[in-house]
Amino acid sequence: MTAPTAPNDGLISPDLPVLTRKDFVTDQEVRWCPGCGDYSILAQMQKMLPELGIARENIVFISGIGCSSRFPYYVNTYGFHSIHGRAPTIATGLKTARPELTVFVITGDGDGLSIGGNHLLHAMRRNIDLNIVLFNNRIYGLTKGQYSPTSEFGKITKSSPYGTTERPLNPIRIALAAGATFVARSVDRDTKHLEEMLYRAAKHRGVSFVEVYQNCNIFNDGAFAAFAEKEVRAERMIYLEHGKPLRFGKNNEHGIRLNGFTPEIVENAESDEGLLVHDAHAENITLANILVGMDYPEFPVPIGVFRDVDAPTFDQLVQQQVDEAIAKGRGSLEEALRAGETWVVE
Amino acid sequence: MTTETQLKPEHHVEELERVTIRFAGDSGDGMQLTGTQFTRTAAVFGNDLATLPDFPAEIRAPAGSLPGVSGFQISFASTEIYTPGDRPDVLVAMNPAALKTNLGDLKPGGLLIVDKDEFEPTNLKKAAYESNPLEDGSLAGYQVVPIAITRQNELALEGLPLSAKDKFRCRNFYALGLILWLYGRTLDTTIKWATEQFKRRPDILEANLRALRAGYNFGETTELFRVQYRVPPAKVPPGTYRHISGNEATALGFVAASVLSGLPLFYGSYPITPASDILHELSKLKNFGVKTFQAEDEIAAIGAAIGAAYGGHLGLTGTSGPGLALKSEALNLAVMTELPIVVIDVQRAGPSTGMPTKTEQADLLQAMFGRNGDSYVAIVAPCTPSDCFIMAIEAFRIALKHMVPVVFLSDGYLGNGSEPWRIPDISELPRIEWKYAEPQEGKFNPYLRDPKTLARPWAVPGQKGLEHRIGGLEKSGETGDISYDPRNHHEMTLARKAKVDRIVDDIPLLQVTGPEEGDLLVLGWGGTYGSITSACENARKRGLSVASAHLRYLNPFPANLPEVLKRYKKVLIPELNTGQLALLIRGRFLVDAVSFNKISGQPFKIAEIEGKIDEVLGLRDEYVLEFTRSAGVSGG
Ligand SMILES: Cc1ncc(C[n+]2csc(CCOP(=O)(O)OP(=O)(O)O)c2C)c(N)n1
Ligand code: SF4
Ligand SMILES: [Mg+2]
Numbered sequence: 001m002t003a004p005t006a007p008n009d010g011l012i013s014p015d016l017p018v019l020t021r022k023d024f025v026t027d028q029e030v031r032w033c034p035g036c037g038d039y040s041i042l043a044q045m046q047k048m049l050p051e052l053g054i055a056r057e058n059i060v061f062i063s064g065i066g067c068s069s070r071f072p073y074y075v076n077t078y079g080f081h082s083i084h085g086r087a088p089t090i091a092t093g094l095k096t097a098r099p100e101l102t103v104f105v106i107t108g109d110g111d112g113l114s115i116g117g118n119h120l121l122h123a124m125r126r127n128i129d130l131n132i133v134l135f136n137n138r139i140y141g142l143t144k145g146q147y148s149p150t151s152e153f154g155k156i157t158k159s160s161p162y163g164t165t166e167r168p169l170n171p172i173r174i175a176l177a178a179g180a181t182f183v184a185r186s187v188d189r190d191t192k193h194l195e196e197m198l199y200r201a202a203k204h205r206g207v208s209f210v211e212v213y214q215n216c217n218i219f220n221d222g223a224f225a226a227f228a229e230k231e232v233r234a235e236r237m238i239y240l241e242h243g244k245p246l247r248f249g250k251n252n253e254h255g256i257r258l259n260g261f262t263p264e265i266v267e268n269a270e271s272d273e274g275l276l277v278h279d280a281h282a283e284n285i286t287l288a289n290i291l292v293g294m295d296y297p298e299f300p301v302p303i304g305v306f307r308d309v310d311a312p313t314f315d316q317l318v319q320q321q322v323d324e325a326i327a328k329g330r331g332s333l334e335e336a337l338r339a340g341e342t343w344v345v346e
Numbered sequence: 347m348t349t350e351t352q353l354k355p356e357h358h359v360e361e362l363e364r365v366t367i368r369f370a371g372d373s374g375d376g377m378q379l380t381g382t383q384f385t386r387t388a389a390v391f392g393n394d395l396a397t398l399p400d401f402p403a404e405i406r407a408p409a410g411s412l413p414g415v416s417g418f419q420i421s422f423a424s425t426e427i428y429t430p431g432d433r434p435d436v437l438v439a440m441n442p443a444a445l446k447t448n449l450g451d452l453k454p455g456g457l458l459i460v461d462k463d464e465f466e467p468t469n470l471k472k473a474a475y476e477s478n479p480l481e482d483g484s485l486a487g488y489q490v491v492p493i494a495i496t497r498q499n500e501l502a503l504e505g506l507p508l509s510a511k512d513k514f515r516c517r518n519f520y521a522l523g524l525i526l527w528l529y530g531r532t533l534d535t536t537i538k539w540a541t542e543q544f545k546r547r548p549d550i551l552e553a554n555l556r557a558l559r560a561g562y563n564f565g566e567t568t569e570l571f572r573v574q575y576r577v578p579p580a581k582v583p584p585g586t587y588r589h590i591s592g593n594e595a596t597a598l599g600f601v602a603a604s605v606l607s608g609l610p611l612f613y614g615s616y617p618i619t620p621a622s623d624i625l626h627e628l629s630k631l632k633n634f635g636v637k638t639f640q641a642e643d644e645i646a647a648i649g650a651a652i653g654a655a656y657g658g659h660l661g662l663t664g665t666s667g668p669g670l671a672l673k674s675e676a677l678n679l680a681v682m683t684e685l686p687i688v689v690i691d692v693q694r695a696g697p698s699t700g701m702p703t704k705t706e707q708a709d710l711l712q713a714m715f716g717r718n719g720d721s722y723v724a725i726v727a728p729c730t731p732s733d734c735f736i737m738a739i740e741a742f743r744i745a746l747k748h749m750v751p752v753v754f755l756s757d758g759y760l761g762n763g764s765e766p767w768r769i770p771d772i773s774e775l776p777r778i779e780w781k782y783a784e785p786q787e788g789k790f791n792p793y794l795r796d797p798k799t800l801a802r803p804w805a806v807p808g809q810k811g812l813e814h815r816i817g818g819l820e821k822s823g824e825t826g827d828i829s830y831d832p833r834n835h836h837e838m839t840l841a842r843k844a845k846v847d848r849i850v851d852d853i854p855l856l857q858v859t860g861p862e863e864g865d866l867l868v869l870g871w872g873g874t875y876g877s878i879t880s881a882c883e884n885a886r887k888r889g890l891s892v893a894s895a896h897l898r899y900l901n902p903f904p905a906n907l908p909e910v911l912k913r914y915k916k917v918l919i920p921e922l923n924t925g926q927l928a929l930l931i932r933g934r935f936l937v938d939a940v941s942f943n944k945i946s947g948q949p950f951k952i953a954e955i956e957g958k959i960d961e962v963l964g965l966r967d968e969y970v971l972e973f974t975r976s977a978g979v980s981g982g
Contacts, residue, residue: 057807
């Protein structure tokens with residue numbers, strides 16, 4: 001008897017389905033608080049999924065625990081609502097075993113960066129072809145309002161009545177440091193941008209990490225309002241586009257340039273000359289790291305794709321080793337049992 | 347006849363039924379290799395045998411020190427044997443530290459072979475000897491054979507272009523050659539192995555073979571040994587045999603489960619003693635479609651196994667006790683989502699980091715209960731190194747048919763121990779039944795149970811029309827949606843438990859060895875099989891009414907267990923823990939079982955169990971364990 005061939009190989013539907021947003025809606029009542037930013041992320045995801053041309057049965061959503069992690073119940077694909085912080089591990093096992101599937105990981109700032117920080121780090125370092133979406137509301141929503149690893153220093157919450165004494169993590173910086181090959185940021189309010197980021201993340205081969213600034217209107221209302229509201233967005237956010245100079249403002253009138261390693265604002269920059277040009281495809285992460293250091297109110301907040309590079313994926317490399325070994329001769333159980341020295345007793 | 351043979355002293359040949367040898371030396375002395383090579387020779391010769399490697403805890407303890415001693419015990423026989431022997435008949439001590447830590451175990455009057463060159467002041471001091479034991483008369487109770495192994499080895503290798511250090515490292519082959527001669531064995535197996543092993547280092551090969559032959563020839567020409575021993579082959583069932591360790595058998599068993607089921611194997615693991623060898627073995631077997639994943643921690647390892655099982659493959663994870671503790675939350679996720687994963691726990695001495703290189707069977711209750719909520723998993727436990735192969739297949743057979751996580755409880759003694767194994771015919775192996783879900787009428791309900799087994803359908807991504815959501819939150823048994831309904835949770839909890847209980851119809855009955863009813867049943871589980879079986883056999887030879895039975899299925903227990911327990915006046919449960927199976931048996935069956943416990947990191951000796959049997963049967967006063975300063979202390 002020889003080694004098995006994967007029995008699921010045949011399960012992938014060959015024809016590209018024509019699907020609509022509605023095909024990705026489940027019969028479950030959505031249980032987020034009215035006004036929660038999670039609704040927008042769900043809506044953009046459901047709008048984006050049909051564009052991928054992938055059959056529903058070949059898409060899997062895996063989440064941890066948190067308000068955000070309820071997500072899979074509302075998407076009509078395969079879904080796995082797992083345990084706190086561990087979604088990347090389950091997704092890693094699934095994607096490694098079944099590289100042909102499209103796998104999303106849905107996580108929160110607590111789920112992904114506190115309890116599950118290590119898994120997130122390693123999933124990104126391995127460049128496994130997962131689409132990781134981190135809903136960053138800078139608070140623990142589900143447990144009703146404690147500070148999270150992304151809460152601002154000094155923040156007053158239920159568990160920090162005198163203000164936190166911890167400094168926050170920047171999720172994008174973590175992703176860059178871990179070597180993620182696709183790193184992007186968007187906000188719940190900017191639906192078009194969000195949908196585009198989700199689409200590009202899904203299309204990227206290798207690990208994709210998308211941080212979404214998400215408003216928790218119950219426990220951390222307005223966390224991003226100062227720069228993400230429609231009226232101020234153009235002035236206070238800067239949209240990163242590969243190959244383009246960094247510009248912002250109502251009429252794109254301002255720019256960003258570098259002074260040594262420090263970014264500075266060039267108000268009313270008439271020409272693009274001297275402005276920083278975004279390079280999302282750079283192997284070197286220095287530029288992306290400088291950009292991620294820009295924050296409101298000193299700077300406009302960068303959103304968009306920080307990094308988008310190509311590299312072999314973990315799941316493919318594992319599959320390749322298996323394929324190559326099998327090509328040299330599929331394992332025979334009889335032979336494996338008789339490996340090494342044997343002797344016969346009559 | 348040549349003059350040379352005429353010079354050879356006459357050696358009287360004595361036939362023995364069983365011999366136990368312990369090779370002991372510094373961790374740098376290659377004692378594990380010496381032991382393994384002797385084992386292979388004995389195995390190929392046809393002896394039944396059992397081995398017990400004993401590694402120091404430190405990877406590189408200072409040379410010559412007490413914590414740096416490494417030992418390897420082998421017992422080989424012309425009859426069926428079950429353990430590596432209580433006390434060695436022969437001790438080979440390559441330095442004073444090895445002598446000091448192992449002498450306590452040597453049988454009174456036993457043969458003691460030492461490398462006398464190593465008994466010089468520095469080494470004696472490192473081993474905390476105040477005077478040289480070879481000279482101060484302290485070894486009077488043994489047959490001491492001091493041999494200048496270091497110097498003779500040096501002479502044998504004279505002229506070879508190797509460093510003094512490299513030459514010194516061939517001493518173990520000298521010792522091996524000598525012992526092979528002493529038991530009338532040929533050098534063939536070792537020569538064959540070395541030739542393959544040192545293919546790319548002809549200089550090292552030459553040196554080792556010279557050392558090997560020099561040791562052998564020394565035995566033949568010296569007058570130090572008056573007797574040469576013979577241990578005839580054992581009468582064992584016909585078939586093709588190989589030598590196998592528990593961890594190797596475990597790895598092969600899971601590959602066999604993959605081949606038998608036709609489902610690819612995924613193994614997620616984080617390195618930990620004594621389970622790492624399973625990862626090493628499986629990572630070689632890619633031509634079986636095995637995917638191994640060295641995870642960032644034990645939680646990730648089991649998470650990934652769950653992901654693979656969710657994807658319709660064989661999801662396997664492996665660890666030791668501390669790792670099982672880390673996996674408990676995720677294991678509960680597998681309980682709740684009813685996914686067929688298998689978790690290997692190669693138990694070691696705990697709690698906490700405990701004694702990583704020492705054995706224990708103290709994770710039974712952790713496996714059984716170590717999770718929040720009312721959480722049931724199936725548990726199997728192999729009882730010998732080769733039994734790991736069969737129980738691995740059993741683990742997945744149960745997991746897939748019943749859609750339940752299974753814990754596979756091995757231990758350090760089984761994992762590192764080895765024995766000859768009659769290679770089974772594939773047709774003798776258990777059949778593994780499984781199926782993916784079929785479409786249902788209306789909305790797919792992932793908890794629509796099989797009426798007989800209560801297994802839920804296994805719907806895997808890629809199956810069209812079966813898209814569904816599972817997770818750790820309680821689900822309605824009727825719709826698969828999240829449910830906080832009181833009755834539903836009550837019923838789902840009972841269903842998850844009943845599903846495990848019903849496995850009882852699918853596992854073999856408990857076998858009893860010895861009288862069908864009588865004075866005493868000795869009940870065990872896991873790696874204690876050998877010592878319990880031997881002790882009971884000995885007791886019966888002494889005319890006592892003692893039977894033994896060994897549990898390989900711990901949850902559920904075999905159907906006939908309650909009835910078997912009733913057939914004996916007394917029940918004795920020896921365990922390498924403080925009484926975990928005993929607690930279950932007493933609690934479950936209201937049987938006043940006597941618990942016999944040893945928590946020293948070492949397996950039971952046969953004599954210890956016999957001592958306890960005698961006590962329980964009223965033939966002696968209370969039996970008290972004695973702890974010799976044995977190899978068990980070599981970790982410092
Ligand atoms: C092992 C474990 N510890 C703690 C919890 C409680 N818990 C659930 S969600 C959560 C924090 C969620 O925060 P975040 O990931 O930011 O998600 P959000 O609710 O904000 O979307 C915590 C602490 C849990 N479910 N499991
Ligand atoms: S608590 Fe906050 S994050 Fe959670 S659902 Fe309500 S608004 Fe959204
Ligand atoms: Mg949050």
